[in-house]
Amino acid sequence: MFSGAQISLYPMTDDFVGVIISALGALDPYRDQLRIETDDISTLLVGPPEVLFPAMRDLFSATARTGKHGVLSATISRGCPGEPDDPICNSTQFDDTAAPLAERQAAALTAVQNAPHIGVFSVVQLSLYVLGQGNHMDEIYGCIDFLKQSGTFEKSKHFATKLSGDTGALFATIEQAFCRFGPPQGHVTIDLTVSANSPSAR
8 A cells, every 4th residue: 555645844944944954864764664755845755654654753853842933734645546556655554444443443542642752742733534435424533533532632623633742642643543544445644734832822
C-alpha cells in the first residue's frame, strides 16, 4: 500500500529559512526509510506510518523549540487508487483494521498512552476522510470517539477536531487515527494543521 504526506512548514519569523534548514536535520535519522521529494510548495514524505509520523513529529518539534510561532500543514494519505504500491511503505500497521471497531479503539488508546514525551506543547486541527465505502461515517464516528478518549482532545469544530498536548502524544494520536480507522486497503486521508507558540494563545 502507498502511504505518505505532502507537508509544508511555516515558521513565523524573519529567519524562516534558517529555522527550516535547521529543523530539517531532525529528518536525518529517517532518511533511509523514507522517499523525500521537495519543491517550492511542499515536501513529499513516502514511507510506512511508523516512520512517517515520528519524522513529522521530530521535524515540527525542532521548529517549535525555537520559540517562534510555527505551523505544519500536511495532507496525509494511504491506499490512494491513483498511486502505485511502493515497497518502502510496507507495514504491519494496517493488519488489524478489519478487527471490530471497539478493539481498534482500545488498541489506539494504548498506543497513545505509550507515546514518548517530547516536551513540546502543540495544538492540532485534523479532519479524517474515509473514502470509497458505504459505511464511512461509522469509521469516522468511531475515530472521533477515540479522539475524545485519547487525552489530547480539546474540542470539536466545524469540519475538524482540535487536539492539544505534548507532540509525542499528539502525533501518536494522529497516527492511530490514520492507521486504525477505514478499510484495511482502503483510501484514507487526513487534512492536518499543527501549531506551536501561537501569539493567539496569549
